[in-house]
Amino acid sequence: MTLEILGISVLWIFLFGYVIVASIDFGAGFFNAYSLLIGKNHILTNIIKRYLSPVWEVTNVFLVFFFVGIVGFFPQTAFYYGTILLVPVSISLVLLAIRGSYYAFESYGTRGHIGYTLTYGVAGLLIPASLSVVFAIAGGGYVDLIDGQPVLNYWTLYTSPFAWSIVVLSIAAVLYISAVFLTWYAHKANDSEATKLMRKYALVWAAPLMISALGIMYEMKSINPESYSHMVNLWWMFAISAVLFIVTVVLIAMRKKYGLAVGLLIAQFAVAFFAYGIAQYPYLLYPYLTIYDSFTSTQMAIALVIAFILGLCLLLPSLYLLMKLFLFNKKYVTGKEDNHA
Amino acid sequence: MINESAVYWSRALTELTLSFHIIYATIGVGVPLMIMIAQWTGYKKNDEHYILMARRWARGFVITVAVGVVTGTAIGLQLSLLWPNFMQLAGQTIALPLFMETFAFFFEAIFLGIYLYTWDRFDSQKKHMLLLIPVAVGASMSAVFITIVNAFMNAPRGFDIVDGELVNIQPFLAMFNPAMPTKVAHVLVTAYMTSAFVLAAIAGFRMLKGSKHVYHKKSLLLLMKIGLIFSIAAAVIGDFSGKYLAEYQPEKLAAAEWHFETEGKASLVLFGVLDGEEVKYAIKIPYALSILAHFNPNAEVTGLDQFEEEDLPPLYIHYLFDIMVSIGMFMVLVSLLYVVGKARGWQFIHSRWYRWIIVAGGPLSIIAIEAGWWLAEVGRQPWILYGLMRTPEGATTSDHVDLMLLLFAGVYAVLAVGSIVVLVRMFKKNPIEREIEDRHSEKGGDIL
Numbered sequence: 123m124t125l126e127i128l129g130i131s132v133l134w135i136f137l138f139g140y141v142i143v144a145s146i147d148f149g150a151g152f153f154n155a156y157s158l159l160i161g162k163n164h165i166l167t168n169i170i171k172r173y174l175s176p177v178w179e180v181t182n183v184f185l186v187f188f189f190v191g192i193v194g195f196f197p198q199t200a201f202y203y204g205t206i207l208l209v210p211v212s213i214s215l216v217l218l219a220i221r222g223s224y225y226a227f228e229s230y231g232t233r234g235h236i237g238y239t240l241t242y243g244v245a246g247l248l249i250p251a252s253l254s255v256v257f258a259i260a261g262g263g264y265v266d267l268i269d270g271q272p273v274l275n276y277w278t279l280y281t282s283p284f285a286w287s288i289v290v291l292s293i294a295a296v297l298y299i300s301a302v303f304l305t306w307y308a309h310k311a312n313d314s315e316a317t318k319l320m321r322k323y324a325l326v327w328a329a330p331l332m333i334s335a336l337g338i339m340y341e342m343k344s345i346n347p348e349s350y351s352h353m354v355n356l357w358w359m360f361a362i363s364a365v366l367f368i369v370t371v372v373l374i375a376m377r378k379k380y381g382l383a384v385g386l387l388i389a390q391f392a393v394a395f396f397a398y399g400i401a402q403y404p405y406l407l408y409p410y411l412t413i414y415d416s417f418t419s420t421q422m423a424i425a426l427v428i429a430f431i432l433g434l435c436l437l438l439p440s441l442y443l444l445m446k447l448f449l450f451n452k453k454y455v456t457g458k459e460d461n462h463a
Numbered sequence: 464m465i466n467e468s469a470v471y472w473s474r475a476l477t478e479l480t481l482s483f484h485i486i487y488a489t490i491g492v493g494v495p496l497m498i499m500i501a502q503w504t505g506y507k508k509n510d511e512h513y514i515l516m517a518r519r520w521a522r523g524f525v526i527t528v529a530v531g532v533v534t535g536t537a538i539g540l541q542l543s544l545l546w547p548n549f550m551q552l553a554g555q556t557i558a559l560p561l562f563m564e565t566f567a568f569f570f571e572a573i574f575l576g577i578y579l580y581t582w583d584r585f586d587s588q589k590k591h592m593l594l595l596i597p598v599a600v601g602a603s604m605s606a607v608f609i610t611i612v613n614a615f616m617n618a619p620r621g622f623d624i625v626d627g628e629l630v631n632i633q634p635f636l637a638m639f640n641p642a643m644p645t646k647v648a649h650v651l652v653t654a655y656m657t658s659a660f661v662l663a664a665i666a667g668f669r670m671l672k673g674s675k676h677v678y679h680k681k682s683l684l685l686l687m688k689i690g691l692i693f694s695i696a697a698a699v700i701g702d703f704s705g706k707y708l709a710e711y712q713p714e715k716l717a718a719a720e721w722h723f724e725t726e727g728k729a730s731l732v733l734f735g736v737l738d739g740e741e742v743k744y745a746i747k748i749p750y751a752l753s754i755l756a757h758f759n760p761n762a763e764v765t766g767l768d769q770f771e772e773e774d775l776p777p778l779y780i781h782y783l784f785d786i787m788v789s790i791g792m793f794m795v796l797v798s799l800l801y802v803v804g805k806a807r808g809w810q811f812i813h814s815r816w817y818r819w820i821i822v823a824g825g826p827l828s829i830i831a832i833e834a835g836w837w838l839a840e841v842g843r844q845p846w847i848l849y850g851l852m853r854t855p856e857g858a859t860t861s862d863h864v865d866l867m868l869l870l871f872a873g874v875y876a877v878l879a880v881g882s883i884v885v886l887v888r889m890f891k892k893n894p895i896e897r898e899i900e901d902r903h904s905e906k907g908g909d910i911l
Contacts, residue, residue, distance in 0.1 A: 129557045176576035179532055183569045186539055188559075190565050193543060197554025204547030205861050211540055212867045217876050219533040223878055226529030269859045418555050425559050425634040433566035440573045440597070447577055462580045 125423045126413045130406075132430060133188060134399050140184035141395065142299065142388060147181045148246035149300020150174055151221070153323065155243020158236065165315045169308045171229065171402035172457060176448045178225050180441075182218070194426050198416035202407050206265055206274040207256065214252040221245040254292035258285035261346045262408030271412070284341040291334035295391070298327040302370065302387050306380035311455045315460055321374055328371050335394075346408060352401035359397035368388035470855045472864035476871060477839075480538045483875045487531035487882075489832050492606045492651070493658025494524045495571075495599040500689065501682075502592045512678045513685075514588065515898060517595075519861055520662060521579060523886055528575065530882050535568075537871070545864065549847050549857030552629070556622050557615045559634040564608035568688045571601025603651060610650045612640035617839075618711055641711055645704040645841075645886060652700060653835065656693035657828040659686045660794060664825025667818045669894070678790040678895045683821070690824075691798035691881055697791055702755060709756030712849065713765035715842035718776045719784040720752055721745075725766040729753045734785055737778060776844045783838035790831035 150170045157166040193200045221242055228238040259265065264279045265272050279285055301324035305390040308316035339360075353360070367390045372381040404412040417423065448454050498517045505513030543550045553561075574597040585591045603765070615621075621637025622629045663686035666679045708716035716722070721732050729752035735745025750760035764812050767775060797820055804812035811817055843849055847857040 176580045178576075179528070179572040180569070180576060182532055182536060183565065183572050186568065187509070187565045188534055189540060189543070190561050192552055194555040194558030194562050197551045200554050204543035204545075204550060205859055208544045208859060208861045208867065210864055211544055212870060215537045215540055216870060218487045219537060219874050219878065222533040222536075223529045223881060226525050227881050273861070304493035305720065344560045370794060418558065419629070419632040421632050422555060422558055422634050426562055429559060429562055429566070433563070433569075436566065437569055437573075440570060444573050446583065 125420065125427070126417045128427065129423060130399075130413050131415070132427075133191050133195065134396065136184055136191065137188045138392060138395050140181070140188060141295075142391065143177070143181045143184060144250070145296040145299040146303045147174065147178065147300075148250055149296045149298075150304060151225075151246035152243045152297065153300065153304070153320070155240050155246075155321075158239050158243075162319065165313075168457065169304065169311055169313055172303070172311070172455065173307055173449075174225070175229060175462065176444065178222070180444070182222060191426075193425065195418055196406060196410060196411075196413065196416040197418055199406055202265075202272050202411050203256075204270050206259065209274075209276075210252060210255050214249055215226070217245045217249045217252065221249065240385070247296065250292040250296050251289045254284060254288050255279070258282065258288045260402065260405075260407055261342070261349065263345055263389055265407065265410070267410065282345075284338070284345050287334055287337045287341055290330070291338060294327055294330040294334055298324060298331045299387060299391070301327055302374060302380075305374065306384045309380045310452075312455065317380075321377070324374050325371065327459045328367075332367070349401045349405075349408070352403070353397070356397045356401055359393050359400075362445055363390050363394040363397070366393065464779055465855045465858070466610045466860045466862070469853070469860060469862065469864050470858040472868055473858045474854065476864060476868045477538075477541060477545055479868065479872060479875065480534065480541055481836070483830060483879070484531065484534040484538050486829055486835055487527050487534060488606075489654045489657050489829070490524075490527045490661065491531040492602050492654035493656075493780045494520060494527070494662070495575075495595065495602045496655055497658055497662055497686070497689065498524065499592075499599045501685070502588075502595055503845060504685065506588050506592055510681075511899075511902075512681050515678065515895065515902070516682050516685075517801040518582065519890070519895070519898070523889065525579065526882050526886050526889070530878050532572075534875070534878070545859050546847065546857045547859055548552050549852060552848070552852065552857075553612070553615075554621070555629055556632055556634075556637050557612050560608040560611040560615075564605045564612075567604035567608060569601075571598055571605065574601065595788040603890055606650055606654060607647050610647045611638050611640075611643050612841075614646040615640055616847065617646070617849050619851050632762045642707065645700060649697065649700045649835075652693045652696040653832060656690055656697050656794070657688035657832055659693060660798075660828040661825040662686050663690060663779050664822045664891075667821035667824075671815065671818045671822065674894065674896070676895055678899075684802075687798045687801040687805075687821075690794065691802050694791060694795045694798060698795060701788070701791065705755040706757065709764060712843065714767065714770045714775055715763060715780075716756065717767045717770075718778055719780050719838060721778065721781050722752060722764060722766045724768055725759050725763060727753065727763040729756070729762075729764040731755060732781070733788075735781075737781070738825035773845065776842045780842050783841070784840075786834040787831050787838060790827050790834075794824055794828060794831075797821065 150173065154163065154166055154170045157163040224238050224242050224245075228235060228242065258279065259274070261284070264275050264282070264285075266275055267273075301320050305317055305320040305324055308320055339353065340352075342353065366386045369385045370386045370390060373379050373386070402408070404414060406413055406416060418426075498520050501513045501520065502517040505511065505515075505517065519687055520785070525733075575593050578598055581591060581594070615637055618640040619637070620632045620640050621635070623631040663683055666683040666686065669676075670683070672677050689897040705716065708719075721735075721737060722729060723740060728750055730747040730749045731751030732742060733746040733748065735742045737743075753760050753762045756762065801812050801817075801821070803809075845853050847854040
């Protein structure tokens with residue numbers, strides 16, 4: 123394995139980590155707001171707060187890690203993506219800022235403020251939509267080089283069915299992932315009302331997820347034939363992902379083994395996410411930037427890999443401790459202990 | 464190809480974001496240490512007041528952390544969005560500390576989450592207290608790493624340029640650049656100092672508003688002691704920074720000091736206004752600049768006459784220097800008088816006017832932080848990478864930066880108002896008297 127592949131794999135794993143934890147987080151915020159609108163917040167709010175409270179800032183770090191890491195391993199991405207993404211990413215940043223701060227304001231300041239809760243919920247759906255546009259851009263076709271400077275063609279981007287399919291997929295995925303996870307979490311907390319509601323949402327969002335995923339495959343054929351043919355070669359990975367998806371939905375529908383369903387869900391997305399990533403190889407921005415022509419110097423790459431391994435030695439035990447104390451702590455999950463400062 | 468208006472607005476937006484971020488970031492670096500000291504004191508003395516201090520500060524801290532995290536994420540991405548050419552180069556040379564900063568941040572975020580949600584959960588206070596060590600260490604380490612990146616911009620090294628290509632990159636040499644020791648040390652101690660004085664201002668304010676509770680007295684004395692130690696440290700390290708500048712960035716020092724002619728026995732200029740090349744109404748302290756620069760009253764200090772016009776920073780940075788230094792000195796005096804006065808039984812430190820001075824100390828310290836950063840950053844103009852890359856060469860070429868400035872200005876306004884309203888409401892609704900009462904009834908009088 124070359125250092126380039128190692129670098130991009132590490133970053134892709136962290137991006138995947140962000141996709142999962144952020145999906146749970148964004149979806150939970152949306153369900154919380156929605157339940158307030160339809161008057162069912164007494165069922166959901168407690169369970170959602172209980173999960174979100176200790177982890178809200180950890181979620182954000184996954185994202186920071188990814189964008190700092192990619193500039194470190196692939197400095198030229200700063201030049202290309204930095205120049206073209208000014209407007210789309212600034213919008214995501216504004217949404218992230220509103221969402222991140224309002225969570226703390228709401229839970230420590232004024233509990234139960236409707237405006238906060240709704241803003242929080244809506245921002246949560248707009249963030250994945252605005253961030254996922256980057257996936258469309260990476261696939262190629264929306265960036266022109268003018269005088270050696272990359273320029274984003276907004277009109278082509280905003281009228282592209284491909285870009286919109288990715289947006290729809292990201293929103294459906296957020297709601298589906300979050301609903302499956304919260305079904306399990308509510309079940310663990312012995313909260314049958316919340317389990318019932320979240321189970322319903324999980325099943326509702328399964329269909330749009332699959333339809334939009336298939337739509338993307340179809341559109342890719344004309345937009346980016348090269349990575350489409352890669353994806354066809356990787357059909358078996360997508361097939362595994364589809365099987366995992368079906369088993370998850372069946373488990374949820376039969377009200378069985380929610381814990382296993384969450385595991386399968388993560389596996390399903392991991393397989394699909396990596397298959398998609400591999401199909402893009404070797405491009406970071408089609409057709410201008412590959413992982414080879416943008417890689418950092420060997421000395422820096424080695425330093426970064428060492429720092430990464432040392433960092434993980436610190437991080438993994440800490441994350442384990444966090445999960446042990448909150449996620450897998452029966453007393454905390456069932457609400458017998460709160461103890462917040 | 465340089466897009467002049469994009470350069471201008473990129474600088475404005477970066478300045479806005481950083482100026483807003485450092486208020487919350489400084490508190491974010493310093494307050495965990497204060498919480499740790501309070502918790503530790505409470506544990507050692509078996510005094511519930513200090514434990515409550517830690518708890519109340521932690522609660523307020525959550526709000527500032529939230530704003531610090533989101534504005535930090537903003538500036539992290541804005542570096543690539545607004546300065547793509549610079550980040551491409553920095554990515555090759557200085558990515559290591561940037562990367563390590565995210566680990567420190569990760570570490571802090573995990574343990575802060577645990578600390579906040581495990582009050583009264585462990586049998587011993589000691590266990591709970593241990594959680595604060597990674598929080599305080601993580602907070603300080605992220606300041607260390609990010610300041611290293613900034614130090615690199617002032618003293619880039621750790622690579623060679625051959626035919627316009629960067630070769631022979633040495634990440635550790637780039638990290639341990641000559642600007643790093645003084646910068647990192649100054650940033651850390653001033654963050655601790657500012658946090659101590661901000662918290663002291665709150666205690667002073669509650670006392671002015673009529674609270675007679677011994678809790679505020681204890682917290683004020685503790686914070687004044689901490690503030691005194693760190694403000695003295697800030698002054699000492701500030702002096703080292705002056706020596707660093709004289710050696711490596713003489714035009715920054717000369718501009719900050721309005722030192723036009725290269726000469727020995729140079730005097731330090733305090734205050735005053737500039738009229739052409741003439742300094743009016745200033746206080747000049749003979750020999751002081753030579754001492755500041757070289758530890759020797761007769762040493763020659765390089766003046767502005769030694770530099771090309773286009774390499775000079777704007778001369779208004781002198782005012783920033785004045786603000787920073789005078790507030791720093793003032794705060795040493797305020798805390799020194801309080802600590803000595805407490806030991807000697809001087810009555811004036813308990814008077815209303817002295818309390819008001821203590822209250823003013825909080826915002827003043829934050830102003831000093833802002834002035835110090837503006838001095839450091841404007842002082843290295845016209846370079847984004849000192850001696851290597853001029854600021855316009857690093858900037859984005861993309862349009863719409865002006866619109867983004869408006870967008871972010873709106874967001875920061877909302878965040879500022881939101882955080883202040885929430886913090887004020889939080890502590891108004893729940894003064895210390897009430898919290899102690901609640902806690903007694905909760906625990907049946909058995910506190911620790």
